[in-house]
Amino acid sequence: MRLVVDLNRCQGYAQCAFLAPDVFAMHGDEALLYNPHADDTQREHVRRAVAACPVQAILVEGLDETVGAAAASVEGMAP
Ligand code: SF4
DSSP, X not given: OEEEEOTXXXXXXXXXXXXXXXTEEEETTTEEEEOTTXXXXXXXXXXXXXXXXXXXXXXXXXXXXXXXXXXXXXXXXXX
16 A cells, blocks of 8 residues: 655654554654555554544555545645
8 A cells, every 4th residue: 555644744643653663653753754655464553543643644545445535535625
């Protein structure tokens, strides 16, 4: 799957790094590192990270329809 984190939106809350540590990692206090081509075996972890992100900064292609719709609405809200 492909994923993108909107780093302008991300506040470094690290919920994603906690829920999907093989995909997201915090570097220092606020910088987020992530794998934009996360393996499909990480799908469930990524799904939880997307749901837990307090600012909906994680956008995922090919996760599932529900999250895809949520991501689309987030994109629609972007300035
Ligand atoms: S959970 Fe959201 S705000 Fe927190 S580090 Fe991850 S992407 Fe950023």
